[in-house]
Structure formats: structure tokens, C-alpha cells
Amino acid sequence: MALFDKMEARRIYGQSRRKQLRRQDHNRLDASRRPRTALSILEHSMRGRVPSLIALKYQRMAASDFGYFRGAVPVMAADLAMLPHTGIVTQLCGDAHVRNLGAYAGADGRLVFDINDFDETIRGPFEWDVKRMATSLVLAGREALNRNRDCEAAVSAFVRKYCKCVRMFARMPVIDLARYQVHRLQRVTPISQALLKAERATPLHTQDALTELTVPRLNEPSRRIFKEQKPMLTRLNSAQARAVVASLKLYEESLLPDRRHFLQQYRPLDVAFKVVGTGSVGTRDYCIYCEGNGSNDPLFLQVKEELPSGYAPYLDAAGLTLHQGRRVAEGQRAMQFQSDILIGWTTLADRDYVVRQLNDHKASIEVDDLSGKGLADYAEICGELLARGHARSGDPQILEGYLGNGRPFEVAIAAFAFAYADQTAKDRQELLRSSHLAKAQATKRASRPSAATKTPTAKATPSRSR
Numbered sequence: 393m394a395l396f397d398k399m400e401a402r403r404i405y406g407q408s409r410r411k412q413l414r415r416q417d418h419n420r421l422d423a424s425r426r427p428r429t430a431l432s433i434l435e436h437s438m439r440g441r442v443p444s445l446i447a448l449k450y451q452r453m454a455a456s457d458f459g460y461f462r463g464a465v466p467v468m469a470a471d472l473a474m475l476p477h478t479g480i481v482t483q484l485c486g487d488a489h490v491r492n493l494g495a496y497a498g499a500d501g502r503l504v505f506d507i508n509d510f511d512e513t514i515r516g517p518f519e520w521d522v523k524r525m526a527t528s529l530v531l532a533g534r535e536a537l538n539r540n541r542d543c544e545a546a547v548s549a550f551v552r553k554y555c556k557c558v559r560m561f562a563r564m565p566v567i568d569l570a571r572y573q574v575h576r577l578q579r580v581t582p583i584s585q586a587l588l589k590a591e592r593a594t595p596l597h598t599q600d601a602l603t604e605l606t607v608p609r610l611n612e613p614s615r616r617i618f619k620e621q622k623p624m625l626t627r628l629n630s631a632q633a634r635a636v637v638a639s640l641k642l643y644e645e646s647l648l649p650d651r652r653h654f655l656q657q658y659r660p661l662d663v664a665f666k667v668v669g670t671g672s673v674g675t676r677d678y679c680i681y682c683e684g685n686g687s688n689d690p691l692f693l694q695v696k697e698e699l700p701s702g703y704a705p706y707l708d709a710a711g712l713t714l715h716q717g718r719r720v721a722e723g724q725r726a727m728q729f730q731s732d733i734l735i736g737w738t739t740l741a742d743r744d745y746v747v748r749q750l751n752d753h754k755a756s757i758e759v760d761d762l763s764g765k766g767l768a769d770y771a772e773i774c775g776e777l778l779a780r781g782h783a784r785s786g787d788p789q790i791l792e793g794y795l796g797n798g799r800p801f802e803v804a805i806a807a808f809a810f811a812y813a814d815q816t817a818k819d820r821q822e823l824l825r826s827s828h829l830a831k832a833q834a835t836k837r838a839s840r841p842s843a844a845t846k847t848p849t850a851k852a853t854p855s856r857s858r
Contacts, residue, residue, distance in 0.1 A: 399789055403562070406480065406793025413476045415800035418519060419807035423815050425474050430467045430819040431826055437466040440699065441674030445623070449673035450829050453820070457813070458531040458759065460820035462489060462670040465512050466702040467819065468524060468812070473706035477517040480794055482786030483726045486512025486701055487671060488521040488778060489528030490770065494756035495583075495590035498730035503590050503753060505577050505773075506728050507781055511672060513723030514701040518782050518791065519805075525778060526550060526809035529771050531816060536763040540810070546771040547806045553775030555798030561783035562792040569783055573729060574776050580769045582761035589755035598751045599690040603662070603681060616690075618664035618681060626665045628678070633663035636678045636695060639740040643695075643747045646721070646736030655734060658682035658691045668696070675699060676743065679750055692750035693734070697743055716744035727781035 428436075438446050453463040461468075465487050485492065485507050492509035526547045533543035561569050577583045602625065603616045618627050628636065637660045644652050662681045667673060676697040683690055698716035714722075717737030725731045735748045762770060782791065795801055823829070 402787055402789035403793035406787075406790035407796070409478045409480055409790075409794050413478050415795070416804050417476070418523070418801060418804035419811070420475055421471070421808060421811045421815065422474075423471060423818075426470065428470070429822070430464070431822060431828060433467050433470055434464065434823075435828070437702065438674065442676065445667060445674040447829075448623075448667065449670070450823070452670045452673060454823055454829060456535055457817045457820050458528070458535045459670060460823065461528065461531050461816050462487075462491070463673075464816070464819065465671055468527075469520075469702040469706060471812075471815075472520050472523065473703075478519055478794060480518050480786070480790055481515050482518045482521075482782040482791075483723050483784075484512070484514055484516045484518075484521050484703070485510060485727065485778070485781065486514055486516075486521070486703060486723075488525040490525070490532045490762065490774065491528075491756050491759070493774065493777060494754060495586050496732065497590075497749075497753035499733050500730075503587055504728075504730050505574070505583055505587065505777075506730075507777055508728075508754070508756075510720050510724040510727070511698060512701045512703065513720055513727070514703050514707060515785075516703055516707050518786060520703070521778060521782070522551070522554065522805060523808055523812070525774055526805050527812045527816070529767070529774070530809045530813040532759050532762050533767050534813070535759050536761075536767065538763060538767055542764075542767060544806055544810070546767045547809050548802055549768045550771035550775040551802040551805050552798060553772040554779045555795045555801065557776050557779035558783060558788055558791045558795055561779065562788040564788075569780075569788070571729075572780060574773065574780070577773065580773055581766045582757040582770045583773060585761055586755045586757050590753045593751055593753050593755055595690045595692065595752065596688065598692055599681075602664075602679070602692070603690075615661065616681065616683075616687065617662045618679065620664075624667045625679075628663045628665060636663045636740065637680065639695065639738040639745065640680070640693075640747075643736045643738040646718070646738070646747075647734065651733055658684045666694075672696070676745075692752075693747060694750040695738065695740070695745050695747050698737075698746050715739070717746040718744075720746040721748075726785040729780070729784075 438449070449463060453460045487509055488507070492507060493505065494508045495503050495505050496508055498504040529546045529550055530543045533546055564572070578587065599616070602618055604619045605614045606617055608614045618625060620627055640660070644655060647655065660680050660682050664679050666677050666679050668677050678695040680693040680695065681690065682693065698720050700716060701719070715737055721735045721737050724735060732748045732752070735746070738745050738747055757770065
């Protein structure tokens with residue numbers, strides 16, 4: 393009986409948060425209240441990135457409204473922070489959008505489909521993830537040439553499924569929630585296509601795509617090295633490569649002992665600088681090619697620089713001083729049903745990095761797959777996976793108490809998603825009219841430095857508190 397009273401108290405607490413923010417008031421948006429322009433926020437977020445790659449980031453953002461949205465987390469974080477929020481805190485993906493769900497290999501080798509990008513993860517109000525995912529459904533739906541009414545139906549399907557799953561998780565045994573898997577994925581066309589691609593994305597396939605055999609020299613056998621595709625993939629010189637490999641010592645300490653044992657059976661052979669993503673362009677990202685039991689046993693490790701989450705300036709300082717790579721790894725573990733068995737973190741030349749496998753059966757959906765019925769079907773899966781991540785890392789009793797039957801929340805989120813999609817289109821037009829693209833291009837032409845020259849050659853620095 394005492395346990396029931398405690399559960400009921402949590403549900404009542406969630407219900408009481410409606411006084412903080414009514415469910416129907418989630419439709420609010422007033423971009424005119426921004427303390428700074430979107431361009432100014434973006435420019436500030438570029439600090440510390442590799443200067444020669446900033447032009448590429450702006451170019452990718454300028455390509456489409458959805459492309460802009462993917463690179464503009466700091467802008468949306470600032471906009472959301474101006475609005476009242478529920479105060480119901482969960483682990484946030486932080487960059488919840490339709491292409492940040494994808495397939496990858498689970499701990500048992502079987503394919504998993506889940507949220508799979510956590511660069512912006514942080515603990516914050518649950519609705520910030522919901523609003524970002526809903527907006528992405530509108531923007532990606534429009535890019536796939538869906539009508540607005542189809543995009544609206546998809547957002548409604550997403551929110552309804554989210555609320556329904558929260559109610560289910562609130563009544564489920566805790567251990568069952570920890571083990572909960574999403575089924576019927578093969579029946580959803582965009583996901584089935586991603587799973588097919590993931591099946592082919594083996595380490596051997598990555599080996600063929602990213603590496604090549606050197607020409608044998610006198611008394612030296614041929615060996616595999618990265619294929620250079622500048623500026624997207626650039627090999628490091630030996631001193632730079634040694635610094636990156638040296639950082640693996642700290643990384644090993646972040647792994648469980650059994651996983652550390654398996655990692656130690658691989659030998660690093662080559663290192664390259666790789667340009668990744670849209671929001672991440674300009675951060676330092678290294679790939680390490682390793683071999684275990686011969687050349688047919690490749691392992692690719694990604695050592696990816698992690699900057700503070702775009703939401704960090706607007707949240708309580710408690711817990712925000714973590715090592716940024718650790719923030720990402722632990723946020724990922726909190727939200728995912730299964731995570732990369734080799735995910736961990738390290739420090740290199742006083743910068744924080746997350747370390748994980750690169751392209752191990754990984755694949756994401758294509759926006760073109762979200763046309764017609766595929767958009768609404770996929771939206772439901774987004775709702776289920778996001779609800780599971782929030783329930784795993786938060787309190788589903790409190791969430792259920794706040795959401796209730798979900799209808800007022802659903803209507804308000806749909807209104808917000810369309811308003812923010814329209815605002816995103818305006819922000820992108822501002823970028824297109826600005827001098828940022830021209831300046832970035834001029835900087836790129838004037839400097840032309842190799843991205844790899846930004847790699848430190850010093851030995852990896854010890855871990856430190858931040």
C-alpha cells in the first residue's frame with residue numbers, strides 16, 4: 393500500500409506541473425524575443441572549431457530548411473529557454489530529429505534501431521526533445537514533398553504514440569521497462585530500408601570503403617592505410633597519429649573490464665581526420681584503423697571531440713561540469729536499450745572526446761523515404777523510442793500525471809512544430825542573405841589548411857575535473 397501511495401504521489405506531482413505550464417500552452421513561440429539574432433548565436437557556437445571547416449558547416453546548413461535545422465541546435469536551445477517549461481526533467485537526446493534515429497549492432501550482434509546521436513545530450517525539460525522531434529517531422533516531411541496536412545497527421549501520430557507509451561511505461565514493472573524492445577520495425581518502410589543498409593555496413597565493408605593496401609617496399613609487406621579524400625578524410629603524420637593513439641590509454645579506463653580485454657587484442661595501424669555530420673562539422677574527429685586476428689578482423693574507432701551541449705547555458709549548473717565525452721557516453725547509455733559495447737571517453741590536448749565504434753552496422757533513414765504513408769508510420773516509431781528513452785532516464789509516473797490523455801498536449805505541440813518550422817525557414821533565408829557564407833568561403837580559399845594540421849602532437853593529457 394505504501395508503494396501505491398508513493399506511485400500515486402508521483403503521478404499527482406506530475407499533474408500539479410500543469411499549473412507551471414498548461415498543456416495547451418506548449419504552442420507558444422515568439423522569436424522576436426530572442427536576445428540575439430540566430431546568426432549571432434550560430435557564430436558564437438563556431439568558436440573553438442577548426443576554422444577551415446566552418447564554411448562547410450554553413451554550406452550544409454544552407455542547403456535546405458531541414459539541413460539548417462540540423463545544424464542549428466544552439467538557436468533552438470536559446471528559443472526554448474525563453475519559454476516557460478514544465479520542470480519535469482529527463483535525459484534529453486538534445487538533437488532529437490528524424491535522422492538521428494538509426495540502426496547499429498547491439499551487444500549480442502543483432503541489429504538495433506534506436507535514437508543514436510547524443511552530442512547534445514543533457515538533463516533538461518522533457519518537452520524540449522518532443523518539440524524538436526515534432527518540428528523535424530514537419531521539415532523533413534516538407535522536404536519529402538508531403539502536404540502540410542500529412543505533416544500535421546504525422547506530428548499528431550508522433551505525440552499520440554509518445555503519450556500512449558508513457559502511460560504504458562508508468563504501469564509496467566521497472567525491470568520490464570529496462571528490457572522493453574520496440575517490435576514491428578521491419579514493417580515500417582523507412583526503417584526496413586535502414587536495416588537493410590545496416591546489414592551491409594560490416595567492418596569489412598568499411599575496410600573496403602575507407603582503406604587501401606600500400607604498395608609493398610623492399611623488406612616491407614603491404615599494409616592497410618586510410619584512403620585520403622581531402623578534406624573529408626585526411627591521414628595524420630606519425631607524430632599526430634601517436635598522440636591520438638596515446639589517448640586510448642585513458643579511454644580504456646572508461647570501459648568495463650571485459651570490454652577492455654577485447655579492445656586490447658586489437659592493434660592500431662593508421663589514423664585519419666574525418667569530417668562528420670552537419671552540427672558536428674568543425675569539431676575534431678579522428679578514426680583509428682585497428683586489426684585483431686589478421687586483416688579480416690578490422691575495428692574502426694571514432695575519437696570525436698565533444699563540446700558542451702547547446703542547452704548547457706540555459707540549465708542548472710549542477711552536473712554540467714562533467715567531461716564532455718563522458719556526458720555523451722553516459723547520456724547514450726541512459727536512453728538506449730542497448731549501446732555500443734565500446735563506447736567510452738578520453739582527453740587529448742585538453743579537449744574532451746567520446747570514443748566509439750565507427751560504422752559498425754550503422755545506417756539511418758533517408759528523407760526521401762518519408763513520403764506518403766512512410767512519414768506517419770515512422771512518426772509513431774519516433775514517439776515510441778523517445779518515450780522509452782525518457783521513461784528509462786526519468787520518471788514515467790510524473791510524465792503520465794502531466795500528460796493525462798495527451799490530447800491538449802498533442803494539439804499544442806502540432807501548432808508549435810509548424811510555427812517553428814516556419815521560423816526555421818526564415819532563419820535559413822537570413823543565413824542565405826548574410827555575408828557568413830561569402831566570408832566563410834573567402835576564409836577557406838585564403839587559408840586552405842589541412843584539417844589534420846589542427847591535430848595536437850603532444851602526448852595525451854591526463855583526465856581532469858571540469
